[in-house]
Amino acid sequence: MDFTSVVYSDSFSKVEDCPPAGKPEFAFIGRSNVGKSSLINALCERKALAFTSSQPGKTQSINFYTINDAWLLVDLPGYGYAKVSKTMRSSWKVMVEGYLENRESLFCVFQLIDHAIPPQQADIDFSNWLGEREIPFVLVFTKADKRSKDKKTNTVKAYLEKLAGYWEVMPPYFVASAVKGTGLPEIRSYIRQVLPQ
Template sequence: MQIKSAKFVISNTDPAKCPKSDRPEYAFIGRSNVGKSSLINMLTQHKKLAKTSSQPGKTQLINHFVINNEWYLVDLPGYGYAKVMRNQRNKWMGFIREYMLSRKNLYCVMVLIDVRLEPQELDMDFMNWLGVSGIPFAMVFTKADKLGKTQLDKNLAAYRREMLKSWEELPPQFVTSATSEAGKDEILDFIQQINEGNYQ
């Protein structure tokens, strides 16, 4: 897939005010500071589409972008550590859950995971919640350029082992780098296949 246009549509905290559910939708979420905004900007080839920051917790709204006038990319607040009050973080997770459970056109949640870290309880809990809720998701490992191949393979294997403790079948997985653009074509082709009804 070639991204020819990426346009901001709306930001809000009320799932009822999201755009009409008339196009396929893909939501991007992960722990704070996982590199989500950088990855979105890399995928869309727009340096400032999603706001990047060295401070965790920059994204605080449900942000809709329409891609090629065909599908929605949704930038969601991160979970986990952020320099905001606990009740604010709880509020985020409340409207994120409501959004995910109510959007009939949400084809896949892209769960971003920092591949440099060992399996994190927050990530595992969130993916388990998606599974229990029947929401399709993919694991998107970020910052792969920060590791050598041996360590990268070791960390990926650790996540797969951890997932197989509670999952019979692993979700789709992508290894990415916003710096080298690794994983870009694979993610965009994955989205295109789903949009065209060809993904098995």
């Protein structure tokens, strides 16, 4: 898919301040540092559209990027960052869960999972949270270029096995690397297929 025009639209720290729902939105969520902003940049073939950092907790608000004037990518702050105060955690909940539960134009969530580490309970809990609310989502296993810390564990298989303990139908999934470009054509093609014509 051509990302002919990519326009940073705006950032909001409160759901109620977001512009009225309109074009379909694809939102990126996952643990802090999993590579959400990097994947958005890689998909758009832009280096610094969404700000990234080696330190977790970089993205702090809801960021909208309009693609081809037809649909949006939405970068969200991550969950599971330990060095966060209770107040910040609860404002994250209000902002991110509020967006995901209430946004009428939310079309699909990309939940990113770090491919290089074994399945994390925080991710399973978040997949379950999405599933329980019937929010359509797909999984993206990120950092496919990195060697797994535990060479014996196939994270994709292990993660899907864990999810199968809760659900009969598995979400679609992709394995991607923002660095090497792995999986990007597949993700773009998925977006093209599911976008309303």
